[in-house]
Amino acid sequence: MPGAQSAVMDGNTAAAHIAYRVNEVSAIFPITPSSTMAELADAWASDGIKNIWGNVPVVQQMQSEGGAAGAVHGSLQSGALTTTYTASQGLLLMLPNMYKIAGELSPCVFHVAARSLATQALSIFGDHSDVMSARMTGFAMLAAASVQEAHDLALVAQAATLESRVPIVYFFDGFRTSHEENKIAIIPDEQIREMIDDDVVRAFRARALSPEHPVVRGTTHNPDTFFQARETVNLFYDKLPGIVQKAMDKLAGLTGRRHQLFRYTGHPEADRVVVAIGSACEVLDQTAAHLIANDEKVGVLQVTLYRPWAADVFLAALPKSVKAVAILDRTKEVGAPGEPLYLDVLSTFAHATAAGNWPAMPKLIGGRYGLSSKDFDPAMAKAVFDELKKPNPKHGFTVGINDDVSHTSLAVDSSFDIESPHDVRALFYGLGADGTVGANKNSVKILADDPGRFAQGYFVYDSKKSGSSTISHLRFGPQPIHAPYLLKSASFVGVHKFDFVFKQDVLGLAAPEATVLINSPYGPDAVWDELPRHVQQQLIDKKLKLFVVDASKVAFGLGLGARINTILQTCFFAISGVLPRDEAIAAIKSETERTYARKGADVVKRNFAAIDNALANLHEVKVRDIATGRQSSQSAIPAVAPRFVREITAVMIEGRGDTLPVSAMRIFASSADNARLSARTALSVRSTTTALGSATRPKASRLCLSTRAAIPIRATRCKSMSRTAPAAACASRTVRHIVPTTRRSRQST
Numbered sequence: 001m002p003g004a005q006s007a008v009m010d011g012n013t014a015a016a017h018i019a020y021r022v023n024e025v026s027a028i029f030p031i032t033p034s035s036t037m038a039e040l041a042d043a044w045a046s047d048g049i050k051n052i053w054g055n056v057p058v059v060q061q062m063q064s065e066g067g068a069a070g071a072v073h074g075s076l077q078s079g080a081l082t083t084t085y086t087a088s089q090g091l092l093l094m095l096p097n098m099y100k101i102a103g104e105l106s107p108c109v110f111h112v113a114a115r116s117l118a119t120q121a122l123s124i125f126g127d128h129s130d131v132m133s134a135r136m137t138g139f140a141m142l143a144a145a146s147v148q149e150a151h152d153l154a155l156v157a158q159a160a161t162l163e164s165r166v167p168i169v170y171f172f173d174g175f176r177t178s179h180e181e182n183k184i185a186i187i188p189d190e191q192i193r194e195m196i197d198d199d200v201v202r203a204f205r206a207r208a209l210s211p212e213h214p215v216v217r218g219t220t221h222n223p224d225t226f227f228q229a230r231e232t233v234n235l236f237y238d239k240l241p242g243i244v245q246k247a248m249d250k251l252a253g254l255t256g257r258r259h260q261l262f263r264y265t266g267h268p269e270a271d272r273v274v275v276a277i278g279s280a281c282e283v284l285d286q287t288a289a290h291l292i293a294n295d296e297k298v299g300v301l302q303v304t305l306y307r308p309w310a311a312d313v314f315l316a317a318l319p320k321s322v323k324a325v326a327i328l329d330r331t332k333e334v335g336a337p338g339e340p341l342y343l344d345v346l347s348t349f350a351h352a353t354a355a356g357n358w359p360a361m362p363k364l365i366g367g368r369y370g371l372s373s374k375d376f377d378p379a380m381a382k383a384v385f386d387e388l389k390k391p392n393p394k395h396g397f398t399v400g401i402n403d404d405v406s407h408t409s410l411a412v413d414s415s416f417d418i419e420s421p422h423d424v425r426a427l428f429y430g431l432g433a434d435g436t437v438g439a440n441k442n443s444v445k446i447l448a449d450d451p452g453r454f455a456q457g458y459f460v461y462d463s464k465k466s467g468s469s470t471i472s473h474l475r476f477g478p479q480p481i482h483a484p485y486l487l488k489s490a491s492f493v494g495v496h497k498f499d500f501v502f503k504q505d506v507l508g509l510a511a512p513e514a515t516v517l518i519n520s521p522y523g524p525d526a527v528w529d530e531l532p533r534h535v536q537q538q539l540i541d542k543k544l545k546l547f548v549v550d551a552s553k554v555a556f557g558l559g560l561g562a563r564i565n566t567i568l569q570t571c572f573f574a575i576s577g578v579l580p581r582d583e584a585i586a587a588i589k590s591e592t593e594r595t596y597a598r599k600g601a602d603v604v605k606r607n608f609a610a611i612d613n614a615l616a617n618l619h620e621v622k623v624r625d626i627a628t629g630r631q632s633s634q635s636a637i638p639a640v641a642p643r644f645v646r647e648i649t650a651v652m653i654e655g656r657g658d659t660l661p662v663s664a665m666r667i668f669a670s671s672a673d674n675a676r677l678s679a680r681t682a683l684s685v686r687s688t689t690t691a692l693g694s695a696t697r698p699k700a701s702r703l704c705l706s707t708r709a710a711i712p713i714r715a716t717r718c719k720s721m722s723r724t725a726p727a728a729a730c731a732s733r734t735v736r737h738i739v740p741t742t743r744r745s746r747q748s749t
Helices: 011-021 035-046 065-077 088-103 147-164 189-195 198-206 226-255 280-293 311-317 340-354 378-387 436-448 533-541 551-557 565-576 581-599 601-617 643-653 671-692 700-706 743-748
Strands: 006-010 025-028 058-061 082-086 109-114 140-143 168-173 181-185 262-266 272-276 298-303 305-307 324-329 363-369 397-399 424-431 454-461 469-477 490-495 510-519 545-549 618-621
Touching: 006 011, 006 436, 011 035, 011 082, 011 109, 011 147, 011 168, 011 189, 025 035, 025 065, 035 058, 035 082, 065 082, 065 088, 082 088, 088 109, 109 147, 140 147, 140 226, 147 168, 147 181, 147 189, 147 198, 147 226, 181 436, 189 226, 262 280, 262 311, 272 280, 272 340, 272 378, 280 298, 280 378, 298 311, 311 340, 324 340, 324 378, 340 363, 363 378, 378 397, 424 436, 424 565, 436 454, 436 469, 436 565, 436 581, 490 565, 510 565, 545 565, 551 565, 551 601, 565 581, 565 601, 565 618, 581 601, 601 618
Parallel strands: 025 058, 025 082, 082 109, 109 168, 140 168, 272 298, 272 324, 324 363, 363 397, 424 490, 490 510, 510 545
Antiparallel strands: 006 181, 140 305, 181 454, 262 298, 424 469, 454 469, 545 618
16 A cells, blocks of 8 residues: 555564554464564563553463463453464464363464474474364464565454454464565554454453353363254354455455455466465466466465365355366375365365356366475476376375375476566575674665565575574565565575585576675685686686675674674675665665664674775686686595485585485385495494594484484493493594494393
8 A cells, every 4th residue: 555664574573563463462482483473572572562552462481382372271261362473393282272262262363383393303494284283173274475464464363363253373384484574564553453343352351251250161061062062163163254354355445455265366267276375375376477478277276264164265266167276285194185275175176066066076186395395486386287287187296306206296397487587686605693694684674675676585594503504595676576485596696605615506596697706715816726616617607707705804803703794795785786885885884783783882883894894805806718726525424424424414415405306215225225234334433433533523323313224232331431331432532333232232231
């Protein structure tokens, strides 16, 4: 809407902005990737920021997610508007309380940054495994597909739960939406206040437990009454879709942004449609628009309200011309005939066709994508649309991986690219805690500050966080950016640690004639000879422009330690041309002052000095005609390492883990292979530790786990140690001994 205030923020902040203002109590226990919402609520309460009723909400951290859910339950019973924020196993710990909250028709919103559940391994990254595990709790389920929707629909959820009395799990994709920085229009407090009906708030308070009007709740039922009582809630759920749509329409009247329970985009007579939930819908929308421009009849149906499932609204949103439908689930339900969303769509079409309410049963196929934040890009979306063309499309497919075991994966044309030519795309390789991500977030804010410019930032983190590598994906352009997927090519590449040129293919995504900036300890005359030969060849073949700056030297000289971010940020603006140089430097200083003001004037002053010194230390390097480098890439893993480490771990360290097929996972090795591997591993551990020396000696028990080799370890007495240890060190402490255990020795220990 014209005149609306805009700002750059991530999905967590966008949702928390609303949740904080429409609640009185937040019971929290932080868990990645939802932690930001809880942390912001806590910080805002500490700063005395008030909700729309003029009160500072109570924010209480509990001892666990289960405790947070219990606190929510109790607070709701006392008549306080209450919320919480969670994800993954945290949501699962809340399930018992969720059944009670829903069964008692206590309105509230649980804000969830949807994340993987720990199965064969733990993952902090995003998919829908957690929220799909909450389908039976009785909570309604509302999903956002973008940062703007994360903001808008948080308000819709609160308005709808208060009117309907049905509690809502409101979720968006963990990391992909929760951590994406994008420019959004903020709903002002006056409009938030207008969305909340005072009458339903008063009705909620009147239902609070009080000695003034005692009631009986939470009783025990016997078989004679439980079933009947359970069916009493049906009317509340039947009314909910209409209530949610009414709230959406009211918000549209205030903001001009329209939302629907099921949003269809695409050809009005589409014969192929893909159905999905969450951020994948934006990828599918962009891909469908490209295919339609090339005379294909395709469409996309975004599911916004997932529970309760409104079958009639779903069918009304689809064109009657559809002949084939692919349903994408961002979760895996082992042993089921399909994933949850697929089964809902299948049931809907089957009932409608049998009742004569739909012309004919279309071909329906279900597939999985995006588990643990696996990237889902337009090339993968096109592969799904293309699969629907086939006479017998594959059901139970996967996209985005190479499944060479069950052969479920779809072939993907990685050359397919629909990025806007008007957008600037920049890629930054940094080290966790070196300030790269923070600086890039500031860059997004600087570039999106102008009403005619838009920006997006997404940051790929390692699970180990601080000290591990980070990759920042930035887009800037004249139109709103709806591209929730990683960059496939970049016109600017920043390498913020020189070692990365040896360990990763940092120039693999550089577009022809792109600009490259390297934080280098070597000057412009010496750096060429220090680059690996293959990096030199990439610079030559792609006709790249190369710049270097010794940002580490500048930072240490100014007392900033390893914080090289403002120096490299200044260099980026200077050589990328996205802003006039003087305007860029003024904007950087303004954002720097805002970011570091709380740390004191001295910190701000030193960062200003770093900005001023950056350009004096920035140098362009002449790219030679021939690669003459004598340096070569460094293998992250020694040749004597165990097979699993060489074939799996090394690929992951090099940033190529996405290329590993399903068969690479050790579970597919035969027992004989495992036995041989166990023997080799024991020898490799001895050899590796001896070769590397005591300074880099690995723990034997950890190495065994990393190789997936089942090597029993028996306790041995070490001469230099007074206690018995599972993996004892010899007196020289340079070799760790792993001794395969016989049955006799196992019994003796």
